Amino acid sequence: MELGDVGIFTAALDRAAQEAMVAAVRQVVAEAPLFHPETARGRQMSVRMTSCGAWGWVSDRRGYRYERCHPATGRPWPAIPESVMDLWRRFAGAGARDPESCLVNFYGEGARMGLHQDRDEADFTQPVVSLSLGDDGLFRVGGSGPGGPTRSVWLKSGDVAVLAGPGRLARHGVDRIRFGSSGLLAQGGRLNLTLRVVS
Template identity: 40%
Template sequence: MLDLFSEDEPWQEPLAEGAVILRRRAREIAGVLYQDILAIEAQNPFAHRITPGGHRMSVAMTNCGDFGWSTDSRGYQYSEQDNQNGQKWPPMPTLFRSLAQEAAHEAGFSRFNPDACLINRYEPGAKLTLHQDKDEKDLRQPIVSVSLGLPAVFQFGGFERGDSTQRVLLEHGDVVVWGGPSRLRYHGILPLKPGVHPLVGAFRYNLTFRRAY
């Protein structure tokens, strides 16, 4: 059987109208992205946030950019500073921004200029339940999501929580972009399976770029 793609060659995999996986799109620059993550962590360490319902999230998170997304007893919000320590979020690295803009353009969304990047760190067993990204002011702007480290199963559903979902494996360097008619689709990550990745060890990192304001 003819292999249409080499092992390291990126390609596009449609998910739905307005949604696509850019397979291996970030693999070549993953090492630099990871060093940037470590630099951000040194300024604002990863933390397990508490949901409005009082539950500790299994995913640890930090942010960079003009705004950061977080959750506490008051609800979900974007803010210019971390509500845990009152400090401004670290600036968004140049490579982060250029990757997000280029990936959005390749997926059909031009002029995307993210002002927030949520960085999630998954350890084995960590998950993200089905949810919508709807705290942003302009829902015409897409979401750009970059996967690094251990593979994870991504759920991509419909516009109601109970709708059926696609389950696709996201691997190191994959980038998912969704917007337009798919912007408010429910999505999530199934519990991460144990493993060791040669770059990041026993974790999966996810960079989620948004235009908050």
């Protein structure tokens, strides 16, 4: 299905594949712990995040950007797990370069992500591939310009969203999660993996 210019692939991963993906993410988090990013105005975001790949996305009073190392540990980000790379190859489309970053966002109870564009990358011809794991998230999408109408859909565990072509710069966000709607994560919550080409 499509939500505006964004492709939505429901039930892209079965339960066994989701569990394997969560196990891979746990290994990433063991090396690169989740942290609360801050906006340039010093406001703490409600999501916790980390990254894997050559680049990780960070945000603090110096603004939004990609960095080579984890802001707390100072160590390079761990490699993107092969199962996550397989997801990219399946959904990114022919000719897409290998992703250089995978953001891992964790939404606990009450967490959300305001409407934004993924525009800190150098090449907007490359897609963004996003996987939902765990609790349902209300995903909202608008156009690439300011204002205008938006549409929403509940993303469930195993669903994939692809921002490519006209939808690459679509404004998007997560208004809320249905905490406890999935048994995938023992303590509840939602993981979102977002794969991007940075350079």
